[in-house]
Amino acid sequence: MPCAVNKEASQLFPQSPPLPPLLDWKRNPDELQLQASDPSVMASVLSFYLSYLLLLTLQFNWHPVLMVSGLLLLYGNGAVLYRVPLTWGQNKLPWKLLHAGLMLLALIFSIVGLCAVFDFHNKNKTPNLYSLHSWIGIAATALFALQWVFGAGVFLLPCAPPSLRGLLKPLHVWMGGGILGLSVAACISDLPSEAVLGNSLGVLIVAFGLVVMRILSNQNWQRPDSRPEDLVYTPLLQEENE
Structure with missing residues (x-):
């Protein structure tokens, strides 16, 4: 579902921020926890979804x-x-x-x-x-x-x-x-x-x-x-x- 939403958002708003790297749920739980706790990754994910919602609302x-x-x-x-x-x-x-x-x-x-x-x-x-x-x-x-x-x-x-x-x-x-x-x-x-x-x-x-x-x-x-x-x-x- 996140992949589908991200793909659709990129098509709707080509000027929106680049898609953040998605979390790989097949990885080792320790690696997944480390990736999820990375501030840069989480900031990128949050920025993308906020930009998507903001652009949609403003339009x-x-x-x-x-x-x-x-x-x-x-x-x-x-x-x-x-x-x-x-x-x-x-x-x-x-x-x-x-x-x-x-x-x-x-x-x-x-x-x-x-x-x-x-x-x-x-x-x-x-x-x-x-x-x-x-x-x-x-x-x-x-x-x-x-x-x-x-x-x-x-x-x-x-x-x-x-x-x-x-x-x-x-x-x-x-x-x-x-x-x-x-x-x-x-x-x-x-x-x-x-x-x-x-x-x-x-x-x-x-x-x-x-x-x-x-x-x-x-x-x-x-x-x-x-x-x-x-x-x-x-x-x-x-x-x-x-």
Whole structure:
């Protein structure tokens, strides 16, 4: 069994420490005791197994860290960026680029987080997409990717006339809220049950989602049209007001 575990660990983590010499149980008991008591041998064995467990744990832990950071925190803050009164009455271009940049960073975090868990499952021969949590997470990430491409093509690049942007803006906002709802559902659906830390984290996630949804649904916090000329179509990298 130790040989099989060591061989599998070396295949999974080629950068891990070299395999320590295993104890030969067929040797004379006195020699075996001497080998087992050798500090260098025991330190090598302990270092290998600790490195194996640490790498395995860290790889999986990247999934929740990146998914929560991307699909929830970065996404939520990017969604309410236009609702901050500080952005009103100013050139919209910097805030539009910041909005697109935050969303792109959130999407990258989400994709890397998914790659981490898929790679972890494949290496450990665990089935993928077997739970409701995974289905919701995949749906949220896929819709998020489509939303970003759609938003960049319509609202950022000079491809769509103002009438089309005005028509699609409510759909863009509605889809953004729906993706946030899916993200919250995915995050809380895989938290450890009956644990103070897990329950507390779930409450914070739901509270954050409700606050963002409340800000998005408040009509008084929408960015006002500052000047009539802002409604005229202008090319990319010039101020516009949708």
